Amino acid sequence: MKPTPDGKTRPSAETDTDRPIVSHLAELRQRLLRIFIGIGAVFLALFPFANPIYNYLSAPLVAYLPQGSSMVAIEVASPFLTPFKMTMLLALVISLPLIFHQLWGFVAPGLYRSEKRVAFPLLLSSTLLFYAGMAFAYFVVFPLMFAFFTGIAPQGVTVMTDIGRYLDFVVKIFIAFGIAFEVPVVTLVLVKAGTTTVENLSRKRPYIIVGAFVVGMMLTPPDVISQVLLAVPIWLLFELGLLLARLLERGAEKPASGAPPLNEGKP
Numbered sequence: 001m002k003p004t005p006d007g008k009t010r011p012s013a014e015t016d017t018d019r020p021i022v023s024h025l026a027e028l029r030q031r032l033l034r035i036f037i038g039i040g041a042v043f044l045a046l047f048p049f050a051n052p053i054y055n056y057l058s059a060p061l062v063a064y065l066p067q068g069s070s071m072v073a074i075e076v077a078s079p080f081l082t083p084f085k086m087t088m089l090l091a092l093v094i095s096l097p098l099i100f101h102q103l104w105g106f107v108a109p110g111l112y113r114s115e116k117r118v119a120f121p122l123l124l125s126s127t128l129l130f131y132a133g134m135a136f137a138y139f140v141v142f143p144l145m146f147a148f149f150t151g152i153a154p155q156g157v158t159v160m161t162d163i164g165r166y167l168d169f170v171v172k173i174f175i176a177f178g179i180a181f182e183v184p185v186v187t188l189v190l191v192k193a194g195t196t197t198v199e200n201l202s203r204k205r206p207y208i209i210v211g212a213f214v215v216g217m218m219l220t221p222p223d224v225i226s227q228v229l230l231a232v233p234i235w236l237l238f239e240l241g242l243l244l245a246r247l248l249e250r251g252a253e254k255p256a257s258g259a260p261p262l263n264e265g266k267p
Contacts, residue, residue, distance in 0.1 A: 027106060028106060031102040031103070031105065031106050032102075034098075034102055035095070035098060035099050035102050038095050038098040038099075039091050039092055039095045039098075039099075040091075042091040042094050042095050043087060043088055043091035046087050046090060046091055046094075047084070047087050050083035050084065050086065050087045051083055053083070053086065053087065053090065054082070054083045054086055054163070054167075057086065057167075057170065058071060058163070058166060060138065060142035060143050060146050061142070061146045061150075061161060061166065063143070063146075064143075064146045064147050064149075064150040064151075065150060065159055065160075066150070066158060066159060069158050069159055069160055070160065071160065071161050071162070071163050071166065072160050072161070072162055072163070073162065073163050073164070074162045074164070075164065078162070078163055078164050079163075081164070082163045082164045082167055085167065086167055089171060093134070096127055096130070097127060100123055100127060104119075104120065104123060108120075118192060122185055122188065122189065125184070125185060126182055126185045129178075129181040129182055129184065129185065129237075130178040130179075130181060130182065131178075132181050133174075133177035133178040133179070133180055133181030133182075133233075134174045134177060134178050136177055136181070136233065137170075137173050137174055137176075137177040137178075138174075140229065141173065141177065141226055141229045141230075142170070142173075144225050144226070144229065145221065145223065145225060145226045145229075148223050148225050149221075149223070172219075173220070173226075176219035176220065176230065177230060177233075180215070180219070180230055180233060180234050180237075181233065181237060183234055183237040183238050183240075183241055184237050184238070184240045184241035184244060185241070186241070187201065187238060187241025187242060187244075187245060188241055188244055188245055188248070191245040191248070191249070192245075192248065198242055198245050198246050198249060201238075201242060201245075202242065208235070208238055209235050212230075212231040212232075212234035212235045212238070213227065213228075213231040215230070215231065215234060216228065216229075216230035216231035216234070217231075
């Protein structure tokens, strides 16, 4: 323990104020370097399989293309650049746990124990929910969406999608559903931070449901199926966030009896 000017003691572990800014920048540079090396390693491991991975990504659309139709490459460099871009994005997504681990290692020393107990589960759950949103988009939304799009093509029009534009389209959908699935985390953070309460959010449920359908309309293509498939999960995940927030509030009310809480310091 180190003595403070007022005669009290504090943990001997080095705090943020004890460390010069240069050491923080050096650590940040080191962690960013680890992130870039990790993403590069995943990219190099995936790139030899870029074409099979792209075939898997495009399978939901190819399954509904008319007989004799196929995807096309409009630009000269598209057969190389599109799988390259897809592999880079996939390496970034796969490396999310590494990225969050390095960021957590940089931020965690400056947090109190109670903050760590809340922040780490939220960070882990947000990563898993983002993956869940992407999986939901691929396995549920894409087949229904592409069946609808190819089914309403005018007679005499052959559906032949450019591989680059298809990648841009599905990446937007992946991001939209990945972010939408973060609703429980956002709800918990808002309640935990005291910005709102469970009761207040419950009273605003009708507005949130309408907002979910508005978000679904803005983030998805102009078809009812994909809009509903995004809006309904947002609503259900909001309800899940409310349920978890209620459980947290009840857990915080239980230690009302007994000894007063101990003072906590930074580890």
